[in-house]
Amino acid sequence: MAHTVRIWDLPTRIFHWALAASVTGLVVSAKLGGNAMVWHLRLGYVVLALLLFRLVWGLVGGHWSRFSRFLYAPSRVLRYLRGQGHPEDSVAHSPLGALSVFALLAALALQVGSGLFSDDEIAFAGPLTRFVSSDWVGQATAYHKDIGQYLVLALVALHLLAIAFYVFVKKRKLVRPMLVGDKVLPVPVPASRDDAGTHLAALTVLALSAGAVAWLVQWGG
Numbered sequence: 001m002a003h004t005v006r007i008w009d010l011p012t013r014i015f016h017w018a019l020a021a022s023v024t025g026l027v028v029s030a031k032l033g034g035n036a037m038v039w040h041l042r043l044g045y046v047v048l049a050l051l052l053f054r055l056v057w058g059l060v061g062g063h064w065s066r067f068s069r070f071l072y073a074p075s076r077v078l079r080y081l082r083g084q085g086h087p088e089d090s091v092a093h094s095p096l097g098a099l100s101v102f103a104l105l106a107a108l109a110l111q112v113g114s115g116l117f118s119d120d121e122i123a124f125a126g127p128l129t130r131f132v133s134s135d136w137v138g139q140a141t142a143y144h145k146d147i148g149q150y151l152v153l154a155l156v157a158l159h160l161l162a163i164a165f166y167v168f169v170k171k172r173k174l175v176r177p178m179l180v181g182d183k184v185l186p187v188p189v190p191a192s193r194d195d196a197g198t199h200l201a202a203l204t205v206l207a208l209s210a211g212a213v214a215w216l217v218q219w220g221g
Contacts, residue, residue: 007092007183009062009194011202015054016178022047023108023156030149037124041115045213048112051105052209057202062192064091070098090172091189100162104155111152114144116220127220 008016022043029040058067070093072080077095079085085095093101117132117140119125129137166172177183181194 002184002186003188004182004184005091005189006062006181006191006194007064007177008181009065009192009198009202010181011057011199011206012062012065012192013178013181015050015057019047019050019054019108022050023152027153037120041124044112044115045217047108048116049206049210049213051109051112052212053202053206054105056205056209060201060205062194062198063190064093064192069093070095070101072098087187088189091183091185097162100155100159104152104159107148107152107155111144111148114140114148116216117141118144127217129220131220 025043026040026047029036029043057065060066063069072095076086077099080089080095089095116126116128117137119129119137119141126140132140163174166174173183181192
């Protein structure tokens, strides 16, 4: 008997697609340069707000959006690699998928963080450059333009390849659940809460996250 279960709540889905669009915009604006860098800075602040939101939502969000649901022990990851996975491994983030998510979020946090301390020595500088030495600014700028950029691109490419593998090789539907929220499963599992109360809580967390970023930028400026 098939069971239709709400896996991804609406806030998590909006976060996912908003982050994907923002990162795409960041890459494009960085390559264009010039006046597009104004949007690069703005999108960087958007990504920072989204990351802050996800950090909080990973603690209080829907059942399957919480970090506790996909923070796997090394032994469980090894069992998954040996083909001895737990039934819940295919519900939301698998052990490998979880590692990909954490790595990508960490890389984005480092990239945005380094951007706050970067200076292109032409027209744009991060809002926090005046609080650190020129050596720190130089290192942050070098990381942001070189290592950090390519690390994010590599992890995004790996993420997309993994999705393609599961969709086309293992025949698992990963994209549709992230669009509609529901997933059809062979066994019943706890559903993520996704109602008006959840949405209001998410809006509150997002507003506080955006406010924190705005304060940081204004304080630094």
